[in-house]
Amino acid sequence: MQLLNEFDDSFIFTIAFLTLGPIKIIGPFAKMTANIDPKFKKQLAIYGAIFATIICLLVALLGKGLVEKYHLIPQAITIAGGLVLLISALRIIFPPLQAEPISKPSPKLLNLAISPLASPIIVTPMGIAAILVFVLFAQGQPAMIATIYKAIFIMMFLDFLVMFFIEKILKIPGLMAILQILGSILVFIQVALAVQTILLGLVNVGIGVVK
Secondary structure: OOOOOOOOHHHHHHHHHHHHOOHHHHHHHHHHOOOOOHHHHHHHHHHHHHHHHHHHHHHHHHHHHHHHHOOOOHHHHHHHHHHHHHHHHHHHHOOOOOOOOOOOOOOOHHHHHHHHHHHHHHOOHHHHHHHHHHHHHOOOOHHHHHHHHHHHHHHHHHHHHHHHOHHHHHOOOOHHHHHHHHHHHHHHHHHHHHHHHHHHHHHHOOOOOOO
């Protein structure tokens, strides 16, 4: 079996869905907004999605410059990105404390939208790592760059829809059970992709060869 030596569109969209997609935000956003009124909740969803999109675009636009500033080689970025994916999967298996519910409508709407909603709930550290890895390898490949930005905008739009209609989504019978099963499958896929990404970095530095 050959290891992928580049990131194709399906790989990019899969990683984007795992790290930036809507499945992971349903629980935290529902708990965070459990005690606030629907109008404030929708405003929070709008601003949260906007700020999250800005964060992703800034990472994509500035990532290459930061990498060059610290003289990081592509293989190091690949291995580091794989490790972040792996660690984040372990955090799903052994979750930290979740966001506390807001007791009442807060006048600090923008503050809440930026943190904790836009980051780290929507834009996770593993999402930032994934964007950095993809952008670095996309240099000189306009099609791949276009795919990266397309994936970002699609995931942010899906995140917005989930947050904006969270009350209706939570009323769907059996949804949470389905999401729990789907989440378990996605965690396994994420671990496998993390290992594959680490192996890709190791192969590229000549440490190992996948046959």
